Amino acid sequence: MATRLPEAPKVGMVSLGCPKNLVDSERILTKLRSDGYALSPDYAGADVVLVNTCGFLDSAKEESLEAIGEAIAENGRVIVTGCMGKEAEVIRARFPNVLAVTGAHQYEEVVGAVHDAAPMPPSPFVNLVPDSGLKLTPRHYSYLKISEGCNHRCSFCIIPSLRGDLVSRRPDAILREAEKLVAAGTKELLVISQDTSAYGIDIRKEPRAWKGREVVPHMTDLARELGQIAPWVRLHYVYPYPHVDQVIPLMAEGLVLPYLDIPFQHAAPNVLRAMKRPANEAKVLERLRGWREIAPDITIRSTFVVGFPGETEEDFQYLLDWLDEAQLDRVGAFRFEPVEGASANDLPGAVPEDVKEERYARIMEKTAAISAAKLQAKIGRQLEVIIDAVDEDGGATGRSQADAPEIDGEVFLRDAGHLGQGDIVKVLIEDADEHDLYGVPMG
Numbered sequence: 088m089a090t091r092l093p094e095a096p097k098v099g100m101v102s103l104g105c106p107k108n109l110v111d112s113e114r115i116l117t118k119l120r121s122d123g124y125a126l127s128p129d130y131a132g133a134d135v136v137l138v139n140t141c142g143f144l145d146s147a148k149e150e151s152l153e154a155i156g157e158a159i160a161e162n163g164r165v166i167v168t169g170c171m172g173k174e175a176e177v178i179r180a181r182f183p184n185v186l187a188v189t190g191a192h193q194y195e196e197v198v199g200a201v202h203d204a205a206p207m208p209p210s211p212f213v214n215l216v217p218d219s220g221l222k223l224t225p226r227h228y229s230y231l232k233i234s235e236g237c238n239h240r241c242s243f244c245i246i247p248s249l250r251g252d253l254v255s256r257r258p259d260a261i262l263r264e265a266e267k268l269v270a271a272g273t274k275e276l277l278v279i280s281q282d283t284s285a286y287g288i289d290i291r292k293e294p295r296a297w298k299g300r301e302v303v304p305h306m307t308d309l310a311r312e313l314g315q316i317a318p319w320v321r322l323h324y325v326y327p328y329p330h331v332d333q334v335i336p337l338m339a340e341g342l343v344l345p346y347l348d349i350p351f352q353h354a355a356p357n358v359l360r361a362m363k364r365p366a367n368e369a370k371v372l373e374r375l376r377g378w379r380e381i382a383p384d385i386t387i388r389s390t391f392v393v394g395f396p397g398e399t400e401e402d403f404q405y406l407l408d409w410l411d412e413a414q415l416d417r418v419g420a421f422r423f424e425p426v427e428g429a430s431a432n433d434l435p436g437a438v439p440e441d442v443k444e445e446r447y448a449r450i451m452e453k454t455a456a457i458s459a460a461k462l463q464a465k466i467g468r469q470l471e472v473i474i475d476a477v478d479e480d481g482g483a484t485g486r487s488q489a490d491a492p493e494i495d496g497e498v499f500l501r502d503a504g505h506l507g508q509g510d511i512v513k514v515l516i517e518d519a520d521e522h523d524l525y526g527v528p529m530g
Contacts, residue, residue, distance in 0.1 A: 093208035095125040098201060099133030101154050104141025106279050108169055110232045111192055112139045113223050118198050123207050130161035134205040142170035142249055144424050155182055164204060168197040170249045191250050192235055227509030228275035228492060229268045233261050237281035242363045242431040246281055255287050258302040258309055259295040265316045274509050275319035275473060284326040307333040314342030318511060321491055323348040327371060338382040344488045345385040352392050354409035355402035361434060372412050386489035388417035393450055394443030395423045397436035403446050407453055416461055417495050418454035422447050455521045462519035472498045472514040474506050496522040503528050
């Protein structure tokens with residue numbers, strides 16, 4: 088008689104916040120799946136629900152609390168983890184029935200809480216996790232976290248208090264994970280951390296053996312090795328330290344995508360100093376020109392904060408003029424929002440909300456115009472595009488090397504029904520708007 092396996096408990100997951108949180112969620116689910124747990128796509132079918140919270144901004148905290156409340160109302164058996172886990176007393180005061188609260192990247196604790204809340208029936212037969220781990224992103228791209236924490240003390244940010252100082256992963260462990268992901272179908276690795284440029288500073292004297300050679304824990308060395316593993320390697324959260332210049336030739340060689348996500352945050356020296364960030368905006372412009380000489384197709388993405396305490400109209404105009412010079416390809420902007428625990432909250436010169444809104448509208452108008460002009464210049468060119476989705480009508484949606492998933496633009500294709508998700512193809516660009524491109528595959 089065939090052995091009847093016990094039914095595995097089901098776990099639901101609500102993952103909020105940034106890609107780094109998404110990676111944490113993937114790791115937690117990978118471990119639970121390897122322990123034999125099943126996953127539930129809805130509240131009703133879950134024996135326990137995990138809510139991976141974000142605690143970066145007050146608005147993000149409120150969103151996290153709303154998600155916890157919804158999970159409790161819909162299911163009742165809830166475990167909270169993530170950045171807001173540091174404020175367990177706040178969570179428990181509002182939701183005394185949560186089963187457990189754990190902090191960011193406390194994988195063992197949250198998995199242990201699940202084991203306590205929904206014990207796994209013993210079975211030697213249940214082990215369903217793929218070698219690559221369970222993923223919440225599509226099969227063809229994966230986030231690869233190379234470190235935790237941050238050594239910066241920006242006045243508007245509380246990440247170090249949530250996630251601690253920089254802790255870099257061993258380079259050989261990162262490269263093994265990258266190989267597993269590529270073997271499982273990943274075509275694009277999105278390298279993430281709180282500060283990718285700082286990777287290895289804490290373990291710089293600890294090179295590791297890899298494929299018969301030593302790999303130094305340094306961003307440039309790691310990027311070079313990753314470029315030999317995956318077709319596309321995209322670098323996120325890169326602070327413009329001097330050694331970033333060493334990565335640009337790798338882009339010219341085709342080992343790394345010609346794309347840098349650099350959080351400049353502002354350009355006016357007064358505001359940068361108040362933010363406790365390097366005030367070297369003129370040198371940055373010079374370096375941007377140098378990077379474009381080496382890798383002409385390099386895409387620079389950045390984010391900026393408007394309405395920071397003390398930001399004057401002159402400071403804001405300085406930023407707009409700087410953007411005219413910098414000609415960044417992709418820009419996101421945020422209105423300053425006080426975060427509990429951030430030193431910026433105590434700075435004088437609070438900017439009124441209506442002024443923040445007006446400045447936000449102006450910077451978005453400025454950057455949209457720059458983006459539109461840059462995309463218009465791509466009409467008639469052939470670009471490499473990775474396919475994200477193919478529809479039933481023969482169209483497809485993809486991204487060029489200048490586009491990271493979910494935050495940048497897309498490439499909309501006609502006559503593309505023969506393509507599949509994850510294909511990387513040459514595309515003739517036929518049209519463009521402020522953010523997206525339109526084209527047809529060449530084969």
